Amino acid sequence: KVTLTDLESKAGVFVDSKRVHRHEFAGSGSFQAGNTRFRITCETDLDSPTNFTNAPGQSIDVAGLIDKLKTAGKIDKYPLEKMINDGGRNLVFATTDPESGKQRAIKIIPTPPGGSEDEERFIRAMKMLQAIRDPSLVKLYRAGRRADFCWVLMEYFPSGSIDDRRESHGIDGRLDWKDSWRVAYCISKSLEVLERNSISHRYIRPTNILYRESEDAWVLSDLVVAKAEDVSQSSAAVTQHVFLPSNLAYTAPERLTGDTSVPPIVSDIYSLGAVLTEMLAGEPPFGYGQLKDILPRLREPPRRVTPAAQFGMNEMLMDLANRMASPSPADRYATAKDLWDGVCRVGRLTGMKTL
Structure with missing residues (x-):
C-alpha cells in the first residue's frame, strides 16, 4: 500500500x-x-526484466527460494558458494565455472507461478544484451530459466562497487577528484555504448558500478534492467510506465515527477552526475530518502560540487559534475556521446590517461 x-x-x-x-x-x-x-506505479507494474509481475493473490517466497537453492547447492553445473547479495527480490551468489575454473557470479531473479510474461521479458532482455560486447559493460556468459526463477551467469567483481571504494579509500564519504574522474570516464563510455544500441540503463547507482581490477577500470552492471527504446506497438502500453527504482537518491527529478518527455539517456546522465556529486561532495544533489522525502527538496536548489568540497578540487571536473546533475534536463548534456567527449576533454586538459 x-x-x-x-x-x-x-x-x-x-x-x-x-x-x-x-x-x-x-x-x-x-x-x-x-x-x-x-x-x-508499484514495483509489480514496472516494465523491467528484473521486476516481475505477480498475478492477483500470488506472492514470491524469496526466503523459501533461498532455502531451496542452498539445499540444491547448485544451478545447472554451477555450485552456489557464498551469497553476495540478497537485497530486494534478486539474489546473487558467487560460483566457480567448472570448465574454466574462474570465479563468476550468478544473479537469480525469482518469478511468480505462471509468470509467462515475465519470462518473455527476461528472454527479450537477454537477446538485447547478447548483441552488445564491450569492455565498459559487465560480461554476461549464460542464462536460463527454472520453474520459479530465471538466472544469469556473469562476471564476478571481488573488488566490489563504488560504495566499497568510498568505504575503503574515501574521506567523509568522498573520493579524490582523480578517482572520481576515472569513474565518470569509464561509465560515460558505458552510456555511449548503450546509446549507440538505442538502450537506456534506468538504474545507475553506486552499487551498479563495479571495479575490474585487471584493467583498472569501472564497468556498468545490472544490465538486465536496461530497456530498448525502439519498443514495438504491442508493448507501448507497458513501456509508458515510469520506472522508479527502490533507491531514489540518483533518480532524475523528471522521473520522480512523472515527466516522460525527457529522453531516457538524459535522465541516465543525471543519475551518473548524482553519483559523481556524491563522490566529490559527499551526498547526491537532493540527498537520501524515500519519495516523500525527496519530492519537497526538488523545490530547493540542489547540492552542487564547489571548490570547498575537497582540497585541490579540479574546477573543470566540478563544472562537469554540476552540468550532469542539473535539475533542468535542458542544462545537461543532450547525448551520451556529448558527455563522453566532455569527460575526455577534462581528462586531456588535466593530464589523465584516456583512450
Whole structure:
C-alpha cells in the first residue's frame, strides 16, 4: 500500500477530481498536486526484466527460494558458494565455472507461478544484451530459466562497487577528484555504448558500478534492467510506465515527477552526475530518502560540487559534475556521446590517461 498525505498545501491534492487530505492506494494510482499530475506505479507494474509481475493473490517466497537453492547447492553445473547479495527480490551468489575454473557470479531473479510474461521479458532482455560486447559493460556468459526463477551467469567483481571504494579509500564519504574522474570516464563510455544500441540503463547507482581490477577500470552492471527504446506497438502500453527504482537518491527529478518527455539517456546522465556529486561532495544533489522525502527538496536548489568540497578540487571536473546533475534536463548534456567527449576533454586538459 501507498499512503498519500497532504501537508496542508495551498493548491491541494486531488484523487479522482476530489480533494483529499489522506488517501491510501492499494496498488497503482494517480493524483494531482497543483498543476502537476503524478502516477504511482508499484514495483509489480514496472516494465523491467528484473521486476516481475505477480498475478492477483500470488506472492514470491524469496526466503523459501533461498532455502531451496542452498539445499540444491547448485544451478545447472554451477555450485552456489557464498551469497553476495540478497537485497530486494534478486539474489546473487558467487560460483566457480567448472570448465574454466574462474570465479563468476550468478544473479537469480525469482518469478511468480505462471509468470509467462515475465519470462518473455527476461528472454527479450537477454537477446538485447547478447548483441552488445564491450569492455565498459559487465560480461554476461549464460542464462536460463527454472520453474520459479530465471538466472544469469556473469562476471564476478571481488573488488566490489563504488560504495566499497568510498568505504575503503574515501574521506567523509568522498573520493579524490582523480578517482572520481576515472569513474565518470569509464561509465560515460558505458552510456555511449548503450546509446549507440538505442538502450537506456534506468538504474545507475553506486552499487551498479563495479571495479575490474585487471584493467583498472569501472564497468556498468545490472544490465538486465536496461530497456530498448525502439519498443514495438504491442508493448507501448507497458513501456509508458515510469520506472522508479527502490533507491531514489540518483533518480532524475523528471522521473520522480512523472515527466516522460525527457529522453531516457538524459535522465541516465543525471543519475551518473548524482553519483559523481556524491563522490566529490559527499551526498547526491537532493540527498537520501524515500519519495516523500525527496519530492519537497526538488523545490530547493540542489547540492552542487564547489571548490570547498575537497582540497585541490579540479574546477573543470566540478563544472562537469554540476552540468550532469542539473535539475533542468535542458542544462545537461543532450547525448551520451556529448558527455563522453566532455569527460575526455577534462581528462586531456588535466593530464589523465584516456583512450
